[in-house]
Amino acid sequence: MTKIIKISIVADMPIFKYPEPILRKTAKTISVFNDELKQLAQDMVAEMYKSDGVGLAAPQVGISQRLIVVNHGKEARVYINPEITYFSPDKKVGEEGCLSLPNIFGLVKRSKKIHLKYQDINGQVIREKIKGLDSIILQHEVDHLNGILFIDRAEKIVKGQDILDSLQNE
Numbered sequence: 001m002t003k004i005i006k007i008s009i010v011a012d013m014p015i016f017k018y019p020e021p022i023l024r025k026t027a028k029t030i031s032v033f034n035d036e037l038k039q040l041a042q043d044m045v046a047e048m049y050k051s052d053g054v055g056l057a058a059p060q061v062g063i064s065q066r067l068i069v070v071n072h073g074k075e076a077r078v079y080i081n082p083e084i085t086y087f088s089p090d091k092k093v094g095e096e097g098c099l100s101l102p103n104i105f106g107l108v109k110r111s112k113k114i115h116l117k118y119q120d121i122n123g124q125v126i127r128e129k130i131k132g133l134d135s136i137i138l139q140h141e142v143d144h145l146n147g148i149l150f151i152d153r154a155e156k157i158v159k160g161q162d163i164l165d166s167l168q169n170e
């Protein structure tokens with residue numbers, strides 16, 4: 001498990017908002033694990049904390065690569081080339097929002113448990129069984145890498161339908 005301690009540097013990364021086309025692209029697999037990648041992960045972690053997000057995917061900061069970070073309170077977790085290899089048939093409906101869709105919330109049904117294969121910041125392959133809130137966050141973030149947004153899966157928009165309508169008519 002790669003852990004990056006919460007850092008105090010305030011990154012200034014733009015958060016790309018719907019309907020920016022980059023949010024609909026399939027992000028590219030990462031094959032080079034270097035200092036630049038570590039810096040990107042750190043900057044994304046800083047941006048996630050600054051924006052008070054529970055997770056952030058690289059396409060949301062304008063980088064179409066398969067990298068996500070997840071908020072774990074005092075620490076953050078970094079997942080490179082994450083792949084969900086199992087979705088439990090047991091599902092749960094929960095309310096979701098997204099930094100790329102501010103002030104819009106919807107009800108999304110997701111698997112309660114997943115199996116995740118990913119690489120850490122050094123390129124080492126790791127497999128984990130994940131449940132609870134982490135499972136939901138990871139499904140949402142992996143969707144970002146495939147150009148999918150929670151509004152595509154939402155059974156119902158519970159807040160911000162008017163905002164969504166105006167964005168979709170832009």
Ligand code: CO
Pocket residue numbers: 097098099100140144
């Ligand atoms: Co999101």
